[in-house]
Amino acid sequence: MFSRDEAKQDEMRRLLGDERVRYYVGDVRDYDSVLRASRGIDHVFHAAALKQVPSCEFFPLEAVRTNILGSANVVEAAERNGVGSVVVLSTDKAVYPVNAMGMSKAMMEKVAQAHARNNPNSATTVSCVRYGNVMYSRGSVIPLFIEQIKAGRAPTVTDPTMTRFLMSLGESVELVEHAFQHARPGDIFIRKAAACTIGDLAEAVCELFNVPAKLDVIGVRHGEKLDETLASREELTQAEDFGEFLRVPLDARDLNYSLYVSEGELDEGPVEDFNSSNAPRMGVPEIIELLKRLPEVRAELALRDPVLAC
Numbered sequence: 558m559f560s561r562d563e564a565k566q567d568e569m570r571r572l573l574g575d576e577r578v579r580y581y582v583g584d585v586r587d588y589d590s591v592l593r594a595s596r597g598i599d600h601v602f603h604a605a606a607l608k609q610v611p612s613c614e615f616f617p618l619e620a621v622r623t624n625i626l627g628s629a630n631v632v633e634a635a636e637r638n639g640v641g642s643v644v645v646l647s648t649d650k651a652v653y654p655v656n657a658m659g660m661s662k663a664m665m666e667k668v669a670q671a672h673a674r675n676n677p678n679s680a681t682t683v684s685c686v687r688y689g690n691v692m693y694s695r696g697s698v699i700p701l702f703i704e705q706i707k708a709g710r711a712p713t714v715t716d717p718t719m720t721r722f723l724m725s726l727g728e729s730v731e732l733v734e735h736a737f738q739h740a741r742p743g744d745i746f747i748r749k750a751a752a753c754t755i756g757d758l759a760e761a762v763c764e765l766f767n768v769p770a771k772l773d774v775i776g777v778r779h780g781e782k783l784d785e786t787l788a789s790r791e792e793l794t795q796a797e798d799f800g801e802f803l804r805v806p807l808d809a810r811d812l813n814y815s816l817y818v819s820e821g822e823l824d825e826g827p828v829e830d831f832n833s834s835n836a837p838r839m840g841v842p843e844i845i846e847l848l849k850r851l852p853e854v855r856a857e858l859a860l861r862d863p864v865l866a867c
């Protein structure tokens with residue numbers, strides 16, 4: 558475990574109580590600290606990031622330092638130490654990005670792919686995973702709605718028509734495991750997901766907590782998109798479909814394009830990207846079922862009304 562936050566590391570140490578886990582305090586921005594931590598390591602899962610959209614709009618260079626340069630440090634240190642594989646965690650916001658967080662994650666993907674392209678004989682397989690919103694992740698909207706309802710307030714909704722892909726923490730971890738087991742250098746693995754509107758999500762939380770679905774519409778925040786895209790149209794023309802997952806392989810051509818002119822294939826491919834407005838759409842009842850499966854939501858329901866939690 559390598560991270561900046563010694564308090565969280567301490568909490569994890571006590572929670573896990575597992576002497577096989579070693580803890581390193583350091584920062585992905587500091588190459589030497591990453592180099593030291595990745596010595597003698599077989600696999601790296603790179604999740605360190607600045608991930609809040611609005612805050613990265615105010616401090617874009619901080620996103621550059623952590624999400625782009627920090628990721629480059631992780632890849633470079635892994636290469637130097639002969640680490641077997643590196644899986645870097647990306648986001649749907651990296652596709653057709655409009656905000657600094659998404660742009661920096663898009664660049665992180667490019668750094669990972671460039672490593673694969675420029676080091677064909679490397680002992681280190683670097684791949685990416687990309688997914689949408691992880692339900693109940695720290696600082697995200699579902700725990701916020703629940704806190705607001707508990708405080709007797711209406712949930713604050715930016716735009717009820719805004720859509721997002723939803724998945725559980727378990728599903729995002731499955732994607733990381735899939736990449737870990739199957740990745741070829743430079744692959745991007747994408748987890749398909751269902752989407753919903755934020756208005757329906759707020760309504761579902763209200764219904765689950767048995768309060769009237771009265772929403773407080775606050776308007777879109779800095780840098781937010783109305784809909785998110787998990788796979789671009791350009792990627793879909795190359796992607797392999799594995800049911801739950803898509804695999805976008807590396808474009809491993811070199812810069813000598815003339816070689817390909819006479820051999821190129823004209824493939825129109827799909828006309829649309831895979832986005833949260835054309836993906837399978839969940840309504841309020843389906844969102845409620847999904848929410849009920851989250852242990853954190855069940856715990857909150859049990860506190861409020863033990864009967865409702867059953």
Ligand SMILES: O=c1ccn([C@@H]2O[C@H](COP(=O)(O)OP(=O)(O)O[C@H]3O[C@H](CO)[C@@H](O)[C@H](O)[C@H]3O)[C@@H](O)[C@H]2O)c(=O)[nH]1
Pocket residue numbers: 608609610647648649650688689690691696697698699701713714715716719720721755777778781785
């Ligand atoms: O008071 C609020 C706050 C947020 N929202 C909306 O809720 C949705 C989800 O917001 P949030 O949970 O803050 O997540 P996102 O801004 O969509 O970003 C999250 O999901 C991304 C995947 O798309 C990850 O990459 C990011 O790190 C993570 O913060 C968005 O449509 C927001 O506009 C509200 O309606 N009311």
